[in-house]
Amino acid sequence: MLSRRFKILTRPFPLPIKAHHTETLRFPKCALPTLSRPSSQHKYNSRSSKWPGRNAWESFKILFKSSPILMPTALILMVISSGILLWSNKYYSDYIIGAFVKFPEPVAKQLRKALYYTNIELTPSLAIKYYKEALRLAEEHGLDRFSDETIGIKVQIALLFEKCQKYHKAIEVLEAIRNDNLKWLDVVGFKEGWLGKRNKVLQKTVQISVKLGDLYGNQFVLEPELAEERVTWAVEQTLNEQERRERAGIVEDEGPWFDEEQIGAQFETLAHMHEEKNRHYLSAPLFLQALNLSPPKSCHTVILMNNLSTSLAQQLPPSNFPEGPTTREALISNAIAWAEKAVSLANKIQPPERNEECDTGCAVATHNMGEFSEMRGDYKGAENHYKQAAYLAKKIGFKEGLKNSEMALKRIKAIGTT
Numbered sequence: 001m002l003s004r005r006f007k008i009l010t011r012p013f014p015l016p017i018k019a020h021h022t023e024t025l026r027f028p029k030c031a032l033p034t035l036s037r038p039s040s041q042h043k044y045n046s047r048s049s050k051w052p053g054r055n056a057w058e059s060f061k062i063l064f065k066s067s068p069i070l071m072p073t074a075l076i077l078m079v080i081s082s083g084i085l086l087w088s089n090k091y092y093s094d095y096i097i098g099a100f101v102k103f104p105e106p107v108a109k110q111l112r113k114a115l116y117y118t119n120i121e122l123t124p125s126l127a128i129k130y131y132k133e134a135l136r137l138a139e140e141h142g143l144d145r146f147s148d149e150t151i152g153i154k155v156q157i158a159l160l161f162e163k164c165q166k167y168h169k170a171i172e173v174l175e176a177i178r179n180d181n182l183k184w185l186d187v188v189g190f191k192e193g194w195l196g197k198r199n200k201v202l203q204k205t206v207q208i209s210v211k212l213g214d215l216y217g218n219q220f221v222l223e224p225e226l227a228e229e230r231v232t233w234a235v236e237q238t239l240n241e242q243e244r245r246e247r248a249g250i251v252e253d254e255g256p257w258f259d260e261e262q263i264g265a266q267f268e269t270l271a272h273m274h275e276e277k278n279r280h281y282l283s284a285p286l287f288l289q290a291l292n293l294s295p296p297k298s299c300h301t302v303i304l305m306n307n308l309s310t311s312l313a314q315q316l317p318p319s320n321f322p323e324g325p326t327t328r329e330a331l332i333s334n335a336i337a338w339a340e341k342a343v344s345l346a347n348k349i350q351p352p353e354r355n356e357e358c359d360t361g362c363a364v365a366t367h368n369m370g371e372f373s374e375m376r377g378d379y380k381g382a383e384n385h386y387k388q389a390a391y392l393a394k395k396i397g398f399k400e401g402l403k404n405s406e407m408a409l410k411r412i413k414a415i416g417t418t
Helices: 056-066 070-100 105-120 124-140 148-163 167-188 195-216 224-248 260-276 280-293 299-314 328-348 356-376 379-396 399-417
Strands: none
Touching: 105 124, 105 148, 124 148, 148 167, 148 195, 167 195, 195 224, 195 260, 224 260, 260 280, 260 299, 280 299, 299 328, 299 356, 328 356, 356 379, 356 399, 379 399
């Protein structure tokens, strides 16, 4: 189955000449030579004196002919240099200034260093040093501990630990942020004037809890119970807040809550956790909830339909399950129906909306229909689905899908020979 200085140059003013009663100086008269007026044929202006009879374009053509290699090269280098200059200005404006506009300059300076040693030249010790210095300066400059900016710095530290595969350190940082946020939320509650900030802190706490679920479920941590606990809490808080807003209405300045796609992503995350523990009777309803919140004509909806079909086909609910037992045949029939819907939707979506999820989702759903047919004992139908799935997987370069379909075909052939 299938994140200036400028120096001012001044010109001295001429000193005033004082009037004195002196004798008038008399100069001898000199006979000056008579200058004849120049004839019109010697007149030319200074602009044309350099290239008489030629304009700029003609001069350019002469230079181009005299240096057929040097001139184009110079032009290309000028264009490239201009592009680099423009890009540098945009980079400086957007990254160096724009990204840190909400921080005091001393804090922003340390953050630039920290991010350099995080994203450009990975040096964890220096990055941590500058992140901590940024937090210290943020406190000195009066930044709120629960503001987006301060929490964001702490989250960056956790992401750095994750990047260095120090997952337990990342969990430690995120758990500390989560605990501080929960204490603040308990104290503030719904006090007047704090609703907007409460909304932001609660959202951050939900997002951090989902991230903790991901880290606890990591193969290097393997704490599935804690992973499920954190994600379940996040989903419950999301639904409780959504219900409160629907019941009481959105208060002014409270701010928006998660949109449908974000809530659906939480359902999907929790569904996968139940699926990994073979609790398909719990994962199927969650996939259905995520599907209801997903855009109806998106490739990710194809994936959700396929996930729902596999959960339905595999589930064996306990006998005391509230909705009562369901026959195996009914579950497989529902699974086939959802897989067919996935294939149908994938075929209808065209570029630019179509992406890789549509292609792989179609191939996987076709393969799964083969498995569902095999569960029913319809080996001929299963073989046809596997062949089609293998063809689709090969066509899109989906190596894992091709391998699984080829193995399934060998299995079907082996059954036919026995």
